[in-house]
Amino acid sequence: MSSVSHLASMTGFARTQGESGAAGYVWELRSVNGRGLDVKLRLPSGLEALEFLLRDLTAKRLKRGNVTGTLTVKRELAGSVSTDLAALERVKALAIELAGDIPGAPPPRAELLLALPGVMRSQAGQEETEAERVALSEAVRASFLQVLEGLAESRAAEGKKLAAIATTNLQEIALLRDAAVLEAGKQPELHRARLAAQLAELIGGTPNLPEDRIAQEIALLATKSDVREELDRLAAHIEAATALLQEGVAVGRKLDFLMQEFNREANTLCSKSVSVPLTNIGLALKAAIEQLREQVQNIE
Numbered sequence: 001m002s003s004v005s006h007l008a009s010m011t012g013f014a015r016t017q018g019e020s021g022a023a024g025y026v027w028e029l030r031s032v033n034g035r036g037l038d039v040k041l042r043l044p045s046g047l048e049a050l051e052f053l054l055r056d057l058t059a060k061r062l063k064r065g066n067v068t069g070t071l072t073v074k075r076e077l078a079g080s081v082s083t084d085l086a087a088l089e090r091v092k093a094l095a096i097e098l099a100g101d102i103p104g105a106p107p108p109r110a111e112l113l114l115a116l117p118g119v120m121r122s123q124a125g126q127e128e129t130e131a132e133r134v135a136l137s138e139a140v141r142a143s144f145l146q147v148l149e150g151l152a153e154s155r156a157a158e159g160k161k162l163a164a165i166a167t168t169n170l171q172e173i174a175l176l177r178d179a180a181v182l183e184a185g186k187q188p189e190l191h192r193a194r195l196a197a198q199l200a201e202l203i204g205g206t207p208n209l210p211e212d213r214i215a216q217e218i219a220l221l222a223t224k225s226d227v228r229e230e231l232d233r234l235a236a237h238i239e240a241a242t243a244l245l246q247e248g249v250a251v252g253r254k255l256d257f258l259m260q261e262f263n264r265e266a267n268t269l270c271s272k273s274v275s276v277p278l279t280n281i282g283l284a285l286k287a288a289i290e291q292l293r294e295q296v297q298n299i300e
Helices: 050-061 085-101 112-114 130-184 185-205 211-224 228-247 252-272 275-295
Strands: 014-019 023-032 037-042 065-075 082-085 118-124
Touching: 014 065, 023 130, 023 211, 037 050, 050 065, 050 130, 065 130, 085 112, 130 275, 228 252, 252 275
Parallel strands: 037 065
Antiparallel strands: 014 023, 023 065, 082 118
16 A cells, blocks of 8 residues: 555644734644534634634635634733722622631632732723734734644644554455455355255255255355455455545545445445354454544544
8 A cells, every 4th residue: 555645634733822012812723523624713802803714714724623723812011000999999898708608718819809800900001002903913813824734734743643544454454355255265165064064964864965956055055145245345445445545635524434334344244254264354354444433533
């Protein structure tokens, strides 16, 4: 089997950060398995209008996966900062009252009270200008393209690992299929021996039936348990899966469907088998196919 390229996983993570004026920001993107593409973005107040554009950019870069993005923005305080003493007194009184109602509760801490919304107030110079807001919005959008590319690269790196494992799984399935072909060739003789033993048991000795009648019975049983078609289809599925892995780009859905066909052939092989070795091969095939299916579930 030749090398696999461009295969991507649906699992990945990327992070980037930057600054715009007095604001610093951090983007984090992560993705996990999904039936389709589902994008959820958490944006701070004032930047919600970017969501539709960013979702569209994601859809142009990724095909499948549940993608979660978080943007954190921290703005440096410009100008002086003062305490709203009235607000502080109110929250302090409430905190002391609550602490008194809870046995064993520690007294309220000053730094926690000061961190409550409305306690600290910034003086003149804190308000962002329209130009600063536009600049931050543009910087965040450009940074999103970077983190999105980082996520795609992370998924591609995971895809290489998936490709190696999936290729090994396919090779194992191909070897088991070849072993099944050899074992299946013994089935007619097994039918003959089994039929002769059953007749001998019924008659109480060596069966005294015409050879052509025995041959007809064997042919009938052989037809019912003929697994050549299943093994031929399995070979075709292996070839198709190999081609998809080599194609690489957004083939997860096709491979997922193909796994159902793999399972169908393996199940039929086990149900038609009349020998313990062939049944064991069929069970090993089912195990190898399940291992491949687990990898396929991660492919974009």
